[in-house]
Amino acid sequence: MFPPRVIVGAAIIVGERVLAAARASPPEIAGKWEFPGGKVEPGESEAAALIRECAEELGVRIEVGEQIGPAVPVGRGRSVLKVYTARLVGDAQPRPLEHAELRWLAAHELESVPWLPADVPIVTSLRRVLGRTDRPG
Numbered sequence: 136m137f138p139p140r141v142i143v144g145a146a147i148i149v150g151e152r153v154l155a156a157a158r159a160s161p162p163e164i165a166g167k168w169e170f171p172g173g174k175v176e177p178g179e180s181e182a183a184a185l186i187r188e189c190a191e192e193l194g195v196r197i198e199v200g201e202q203i204g205p206a207v208p209v210g211r212g213r214s215v216l217k218v219y220t221a222r223l224v225g226d227a228q229p230r231p232l233e234h235a236e237l238r239w240l241a242a243h244e245l246e247s248v249p250w251l252p253a254d255v256p257i258v259t260s261l262r263r264v265l266g267r268t269d270r271p272g
């Protein structure tokens with residue numbers, strides 16, 4: 136048995152909002168929402184994969200923070216999804232270079248989009264993280 140392939144996602148947080156992205160492909164999951172990211176390549180660290188994917192998909196530089204929520208099995212256990220907080224570095228704003236749409240969501244808006252199933256428990260944990268930044272000061 137091979138160990139599960141790791142898929143990483145970046146929860147890019149600015150102020151009280153997180154960046155969510157609607158998939159453009161493949162057709163089975165197009166229109167579902169996710170965190171920008173993708174598969175970690177052999178020999179690549181999870182942080183390096185996130186930095187590479189955010190440059191490719193959004194045209195931005197990021198700094199990777201803490202893991203949010205559980206590592207969630209995807210594709211009948213062949214892969215595992217891990218999402219990390221991230222912040223933007225530099226002035227570039229995210230652009231949907233590969234996604235159908237991008238949206239900045241506040242904690243109370245997280246349920247306004249249809250997430251990929253694996254993301255749902257992670258979004259639950261993310262609500263608490265965004266709640267922390269909601270506090271004054």
Ligand SMILES: Nc1nc2c([nH]c(=O)n2[C@H]2C[C@H](O)[C@@H](COP(=O)(O)OP(=O)(O)OP(=O)(O)O)O2)c(=O)[nH]1
Nearest residue numbers: 142143144169170171172173174209216251253254
């Ligand atoms: N990027 C990302 N993928 C997710 C999330 N949730 C989730 O179930 N997935 C699934 C969708 C895909 O089946 C898989 C990631 O594939 P991908 O197509 O984004 O990966 P990749 O950019 O490395 O693509 P490729 O090398 O296969 O072309 O993980 C998520 O939040 N972000």
